[in-house]
Each structure stands twice: as C-alpha cells, then as structure tokens.
Amino acid sequence: MKYDLVVIGAGPAGMSAAIKAASHGATVAIVDENPAAGGKLLGQLYKEPKTGWWIGREVAKSLEEKVKRLGIDYFPENEVWAIFPQWKVLLNHGEELHTDYILLATGAAEKAIPVPGWTIPGVMSIGAAQVLNNFHRVNPGKRIAIIGIDALSLTVANELKLSGAQVIGIYLPPPDDFLDRISNPQQMIAYLSSLADAAPNHFLKFAGKVTQNEFIQKVSAAFYPYRGMKIWGIPLFLRKSILEIEGDKQAEQIKIAKISRDGLPEMESVKTIQVDCVCISGGLYPLSELASAAGCEFAYINELGGHIPLHSQEMETTQTGIFVAGNITGIEGAKIAMAQGELAGTVVSDRLGLLKSGTAIIKKAQARVEKARENALIKFQPDIEKGRELAVQFWDERT
Amino acid sequence: MRIKKHPILGKLEEKEINITFNGREFAALEGESIAAALLANHIRILSYTEKRQEPRGIYCGIGHCYECRVTVDGERSVRACITTVKDGMRIESQGESPK
Ligand SMILES: Cc1cc2nc3c(=O)[nH]c(=O)nc-3n(C[C@H](O)[C@H](O)[C@H](O)COP(=O)(O)OP(=O)(O)OC[C@H]3O[C@@H](n4cnc5c(N)ncnc54)[C@H](O)[C@@H]3O)c2cc1C
Ligand code: FES
Numbered sequence: 001m002k003y004d005l006v007v008i009g010a011g012p013a014g015m016s017a018a019i020k021a022a023s024h025g026a027t028v029a030i031v032d033e034n035p036a037a038g039g040k041l042l043g044q045l046y047k048e049p050k051t052g053w054w055i056g057r058e059v060a061k062s063l064e065e066k067v068k069r070l071g072i073d074y075f076p077e078n079e080v081w082a083i084f085p086q087w088k089v090l091l092n093h094g095e096e097l098h099t100d101y102i103l104l105a106t107g108a109a110e111k112a113i114p115v116p117g118w119t120i121p122g123v124m125s126i127g128a129a130q131v132l133n134n135f136h137r138v139n140p141g142k143r144i145a146i147i148g149i150d151a152l153s154l155t156v157a158n159e160l161k162l163s164g165a166q167v168i169g170i171y172l173p174p175p176d177d178f179l180d181r182i183s184n185p186q187q188m189i190a191y192l193s194s195l196a197d198a199a200p201n202h203f204l205k206f207a208g209k210v211t212q213n214e215f216i217q218k219v220s221a222a223f224y225p226y227r228g229m230k231i232w233g234i235p236l237f238l239r240k241s242i243l244e245i246e247g248d249k250q251a252e253q254i255k256i257a258k259i260s261r262d263g264l265p266e267m268e269s270v271k272t273i274q275v276d277c278v279c280i281s282g283g284l285y286p287l288s289e290l291a292s293a294a295g296c297e298f299a300y301i302n303e304l305g306g307h308i309p310l311h312s313q314e315m316e317t318t319q320t321g322i323f324v325a326g327n328i329t330g331i332e333g334a335k336i337a338m339a340q341g342e343l344a345g346t347v348v349s350d351r352l353g354l355l356k357s358g359t360a361i362i363k364k365a366q367a368r369v370e371k372a373r374e375n376a377l378i379k380f381q382p383d384i385e386k387g388r389e390l391a392v393q394f395w396d397e398r399t
Numbered sequence: 400m401r402i403k404k405h406p407i408l409g410k411l412e413e414k415e416i417n418i419t420f421n422g423r424e425f426a427a428l429e430g431e432s433i434a435a436a437l438l439a440n441h442i443r444i445l446s447y448t449e450k451r452q453e454p455r456g457i458y459c460g461i462g463h464c465y466e467c468r469v470t471v472d473g474e475r476s477v478r479a480c481i482t483t484v485k486d487g488m489r490i491e492s493q494g495e496s497p498k
Contacts, residue, residue: 033462035432035483045407053407077481079462109463119466121443121456128460128480136435137402137411163402249454250443 003029003073005348006089006099008080008290011039012334013326013341014105015063020345022070024354029097030072031089033079036135037064039107040327041334043130045159048377056334057135083294087321101321101348104291105341108305108327111282113147113173113182117245118280126281130156139165141277145254146170147242148281149188151378156279158232168275169228169235171242171256173282175263182283184263185224185238191382226258241265245278254278284331284380291328295319299394303387304330305380310395313366315344318398323348330387331380332373339365339372401439416486433479433490434460434467445469445479447494454496468493 005021007014010032022028036042038060048054067074075091082090089097110125117123122141126148129140133156144160144167146153157167173183182188228235237256243265244255253272257265284305291309292298296317298307309317311324325344326337343365350358373384381387403411413428420437427436434445434457444454445467458466460480467479470491479490 034481036430055408109461110459119453119455119458121445121454124457125459128457131460132435132438132457133402134408136431136439137405137408138431138435138439139400139402140438142400162407163405250456 001029001073001095001097003027003097003099004352005029005101005103005345006031006087006097007103007105008032008089009039009105009107009326009328010034010037010064010067010074010076011105011107011326011337012041012059012063013107013328013337013344014039014103015060015067016338016341017103017105017323017325017345017348018072018341019063019066019070020342021349021352022067022072024346024349024352026349026352026354028070028072029075029099030067031075031078031080031091031097033077033092035077036060037067037074037076040127042135043127043133044334045134045162046155046377054334054377059334080290083290083322101323101351102294103323103325103341103344103348104288104294104309104317104328105324105326105337105344106287106290106328107337108284108331109287110284113179113280113282115147115174115242115245115280117247117251118278120245120247120251121249122247122251122276123245123278123280126153126156126279129277129279130159133160133163133165137163139163140279141251141275142166143168143275144277144279145242145273145275146279146281147173148182148283149192149236149238150182150281150283151380152284153279153281154231154236155378156281157234161232161234167234168273169237169240171237171240172259174241174243175259175265183241185259186263188238189224242278243270246272251275251278284327286328286330288328291317291322291324294322296322297398299391301330301387301390301394303381303383304391308391310398311391312395313392314347314362315340316347330384330391332384333376333378333380336369336372336376339369343369400441416484418484418486418488418490420490421492427484429484431484433469433471433477433482433484433488436484437479437490444492444496446492447496449494452495452497 004026007030041056041060044056079092228237258269296309325340443456462481471477
C-alpha cells in the first residue's frame, strides 16, 4: 500500500500529526503495537488548575474518533520492526507500507531500577501500575510501596490512592553510585525544589510544600524527618531507602533502611514491612530505536532524557522525509506532544504541496509548541529549556 | 482488586466475558488486557523462567520487557500486557513451575 505519510505510534503526538495531515488532504496510515490507541495518554489522570480533570483515556478516545472520521488507515496491534530507504515500513504481521514521509512518534519508555527482588511478580514499573489502575481499572495491589521520587511517581501515587489502594510510602532507591542522582537525599531535595520552581501550578505545589518549608531548605536534607512528610496523605520518605523486595511467589515484604546524612544506609535501622505490590519509578527515556535503525543522527542530551534523533525546527531528522514528534524528541507532557505532532503534520502537508501559505501556518504551529511548553503542568525534566536549546544548537552546528 | 466505582472515572460498565487460565475459568471484562484480567482475579504469575524456574509477572505493562509471556490458544509467547481478552480465550502460563 502507498501513502503520503506513515505515522508510527498512536500516542498523542502521532495521532495529532495524522489528523493534521489528513485534514489537509494527505493519505495517512498510523501504526501502533498496542490494541488501544492513545499511547501513554491511556493511564493519565490528574486535576488541572483551570480546566479540571485531565482524563487521558477520554482525550485518546476523541483523537481516535477523529482519526477514524478522516479515513486514516489505522493498524493497531502491529509492531513496526524495520524501515527501508525512501521509504518502506515493515510490520510484524508481514504488511509493507510504502510512503513519501514517515513520522516517528514512538514516545518514551521507563528506566528500570534493579533493586534486589525486582523480578518478583507484584513488582512493576510505575507506568504499568498507572495503566492497570486508570485504564484497566484494576488496582495493582492493595498495599503498595513506591521506589523512586519524581514527578511521575508522585502523580501515580495520588492516582492509586484516589482509587482506593493504600500507598504506604514513596521511598528512595538503595544507595548506589550509579543512582546517586535519585538515591541521594540531598540531590532529591534539590530536584523537588526545581520542580516546584518550574511549575507555577497547583499540581506540583506538594513539592513546594516540602522544599519551601524554610527549615528544611536551610538545613538541608540531613534534617528531613525520618518518618517522612505527608503529601495527599501519602508519606514521602527522603531519608529512607528500599534495600530489597522479598517474596516467594509474589512480593510480600520490603526491607527499608534509614539513610544517613552522607547518603548511606544505616544497617541497624533495617525494618521489614508487608506489601503486595512495589512500583519502580526510574525515570523516562525517549524510545528511538527505529530512528537509529533508519540511519538518523543522534545526540545525547541529558536534559531531554537521553539519546534523541537530531531534528530541525520543522521536526525533520537528518534523514530527509523522516520526521519526529512527541517524547522521542525529549521527555515532556502530553499537550506538548500533541502540539509537536500538529507541527510535524503541518510541515508534511506543506511538503506535499497541500498548504497555500505554508510558511505562515508552520510558524503558528511552532508558536503553539512553545506556548504548550510554557503552560506545562508537569515537568519531567527540570532543565527542559536548556535541553531544547542544545537540540537546536546541535542541529545548527551540523548544517 | 477491580475498581468498580471510581470518584472521577465513574462506574465500570464493560461487559463480562469468560477466559480460562491453566484450565480454570475466570471472568474478564471486554476490552481489557489479559494481564489486567488475570490480576483482577488475583493471578500475578504469568510465566516461569527457563533455567531457574523463577516466577515472573507484569513488569513494564507496555510490551517492552517480555516478562508477561503467555500461551494463547496454542500460540506461544504472546505478551499478556498488550493483548486484549476475547470470550473463550484459552491462556496458559509459560515455563515450568518448580516442583
Ligand atoms: C509511564 C509514563 C507515564 C506518563 N505519565 C504522564 C502524565 O501523567 N502526564 C503527562 O503529561 N505525561 C505523562 N507521560 C509522558 C508521556 O510520554 C507524554 O504525555 C505523551 O504520552 C507522549 O506522547 P507520544 O505520542 O510522544 O508517545 P506515547 O504516548 O508514548 O505513544 C507512543 C506510541 O507508539 C507506539 N510504539 C512505539 N514503538 C512502536 C513500534 N515499533 N511499532 C508500533 N508502535 C510503536 C506505542 O505503543 C505507543 O502507543 C508519561 C510517560 C510514561 C512513559
Ligand atoms: S509486561 Fe513488559 S512486555 Fe508485558
């Protein structure tokens, strides 16, 4: 089959791009390995200060309806496993899609924290817990502990509690040189206060609650109470680590230890606590294997979450005709992904000769990405602006 | 484990269907993943590792880690987290449980 544009990934970025291009008259296909359209939208649920509850599955449903209405060919439960030049997209069930333009909107994946016992059933990534809880409506456990303190784990903790599960605490990972950034109480305080500074909103006020507490800010993490501080009634432990998860057939208990001023576990303080589920939040990284397989050039930009395909301000990679949008370009929220998708869809429409005053329309779409970024409610990466500047710089240096 | 009533998302209204897991019959809801249906029935172990027969269950929930492999209607290594249940589906855990 031959298309103007093949979009890989039916998350907010991919669907928005497909809708934009198809509404300008392009023939579009969209492929996703998941049976449900929406990508990471499916599990999202939180209250926004102005517009009320953001219910990701409903946003996903309305995007999917538009995709269908516009006659876009949608291939759910199909994994793209190869891309060949100019351009041929191969799906795992044998289908071949031929196309002039490709959009890679494969989103993000989660980093693991290999705590001893992390493979026991009942231990899962925070994202798995989010999808089970908010999309499938099954509590991942009744007594849940969370390892890893970040914007996502705090959001999901609140969602779990909202649905009736008991979250017994959010803890640091075990101290480890490789994990220092996320296992050291001092660095955690700095991170939380950067979140609070970055978010002029109500969602991350809790981080403010912790870090704007002058006492703690002044005297540093060493004086953060061992018993934790409660956020939405959930204890947040910046001075306790989960050292190990135990259980024969499934997670039954965790071993926790107090963390000293210098970030070391105090072994005499080790305690065992009963749980039936442990969620691990190790942070997100852009999922970009396909871009690499297609020969796109990359840069490592820590502020964006990892290796990202270099791309122009029009979202095109170093491979002519291959575009990117959404979390593959850096870890940010859903609304930014949607704006990026619309931008990419607009640029592709222009390349196809479907727009009259393309340049002006593209400019507007670019401005909408910036606007979405300014208004972002959840910041996954504290220095995202710097990351974006670096991405532009790397691109310019190259050309 | 099912969240029948949710303060924001409302009531669960999906239709009930039947699946079997290792020969036993269980209720599932239309549209959910195999992994979600089994967890709702308190089943966490989806497979056992080949060499050491260690139990494994859902980890990533989005099709990346392959820890949730099950056999579905005779087809091996189907990912339970991204496969939707169907009425009458026969699911089996993969690998051998320790004796
Ligand atoms: C666990 C988790 C929780 C998050 N929670 C929030 C939140 O609460 N709020 C928020 O604003 N943001 C959240 N995010 C950030 C989230 O990534 C963005 O909000 C947004 O969903 C990114 O959109 P996207 O379209 O780039 O990618 P995604 O939404 O990730 O969609 C990518 C899609 O591509 C598909 N795909 C990937 N590779 C292939 C392939 N080879 N073949 C076929 N299909 C493929 C995937 O199945 C997926 O459906 C979260 C991210 C993660 C990982
Ligand atoms: S849980 Fe990771 S692939 Fe299914």
